[in-house]
Amino acid sequence: MDERDRVDGRDECRVLVLQGGGALGAYQAGVAEAMEDAALSPDWVAGISIGAINAALIAGNPPGRRVERLQAFWDKVSSGITVSPWWPGEQAREVFNAWSAAFGALAGVPGFFTPRVPPAPLYPAGAHQALSYYDTAPLRQTLTELIDFDRINARATRLSVGAVNIRTGNFVYFDNHRERIGPEHIMASGALPPGFPPVEIDGELYWDGGIVSNTPLQFVLDEERIRDLAVFQVDLFSARGPLPRTLSEAAEREKDIRFSSRTRLNTNDQIEIFKAKTAFRRLYDKLPPALRQDPDVAFLAEVSHQNAVTILQLIYRAKNYESDAKDYEFSRTTMLEHWKAGRNDVRRSLRHRRWIERCRPDLGVTVFDLTRDARD
Numbered sequence: 001m002d003e004r005d006r007v008d009g010r011d012e013c014r015v016l017v018l019q020g021g022g023a024l025g026a027y028q029a030g031v032a033e034a035m036e037d038a039a040l041s042p043d044w045v046a047g048i049s050i051g052a053i054n055a056a057l058i059a060g061n062p063p064g065r066r067v068e069r070l071q072a073f074w075d076k077v078s079s080g081i082t083v084s085p086w087w088p089g090e091q092a093r094e095v096f097n098a099w100s101a102a103f104g105a106l107a108g109v110p111g112f113f114t115p116r117v118p119p120a121p122l123y124p125a126g127a128h129q130a131l132s133y134y135d136t137a138p139l140r141q142t143l144t145e146l147i148d149f150d151r152i153n154a155r156a157t158r159l160s161v162g163a164v165n166i167r168t169g170n171f172v173y174f175d176n177h178r179e180r181i182g183p184e185h186i187m188a189s190g191a192l193p194p195g196f197p198p199v200e201i202d203g204e205l206y207w208d209g210g211i212v213s214n215t216p217l218q219f220v221l222d223e224e225r226i227r228d229l230a231v232f233q234v235d236l237f238s239a240r241g242p243l244p245r246t247l248s249e250a251a252e253r254e255k256d257i258r259f260s261s262r263t264r265l266n267t268n269d270q271i272e273i274f275k276a277k278t279a280f281r282r283l284y285d286k287l288p289p290a291l292r293q294d295p296d297v298a299f300l301a302e303v304s305h306q307n308a309v310t311i312l313q314l315i316y317r318a319k320n321y322e323s324d325a326k327d328y329e330f331s332r333t334t335m336l337e338h339w340k341a342g343r344n345d346v347r348r349s350l351r352h353r354r355w356i357e358r359c360r361p362d363l364g365v366t367v368f369d370l371t372r373d374a375r376d
Contacts, residue, residue: 020049030342
């Protein structure tokens, strides 16, 4: 590859794309810490569910304070169980994690959600409280304390969060380049039923965006077709995995498949779009001047600009002792493990030769997954 095609990052829009995944979101915080250490602050952060919360913590604080605020959030939500497993070994850890997840489901998570009292089935049909097992009022208070929404709405960093309109079933993105963002928009993106209640915004009720798509990747690729993109795609569920052997493993594998990002599908779509743009531009060069003035031709010429997309995939790969409850197991021990895994995966990727020597993609898009076989 010619040296002039080498990517130096100066002409790219750096985007951090954060998937939903509950307690696994501490992995994303570790990614954010490592990116800040490497002076790779994102220009744009897009998230779904817990990814929306982490995205708002990043966009709603200046560089230099983001890691501190992420740490404050994850310390708070993991403060319910700060003890460690009582004895070593994966079997003991599996028991500990199962107990921790059950405790959180029964007692709630500090700064995040509490069980409804009385429980939802005791409320009359149509009551707001009848729609969820938990109350997320603590999350609103936490977001207000840790996020500067004035900074978000000053657009220093672009923020996009996805939710689903309950009435229409349509996927919606709330974006600070289009509207003012408040705590309710972040909460709507993470309102996963039937655990969490819907959130009302401008007279409409919204649920968690992960119901339709658990990653904002396609939204980012559709939104920006002019500037080159360097996308840090952080996935909390792996699309690849072993065949299950038990009911518990089957439940975990089903959840992984359902909530994985489908990055390869999005990538293949982008390659086809790139080929179509290239074909049109070749055709455009063959057209006589009179036809080039046709409104349809002019429109196609405008939208056929070819931007390059580089995706660095960072995928959390679950430990053997984790189960289908891994996304609601909020113990301090597990949170620290997830955070460390995210930080290490970024550091390992950034020092990889393939990333250092990357060039502008010939086919418009390229994907790097540089930690798949890592063991350290």
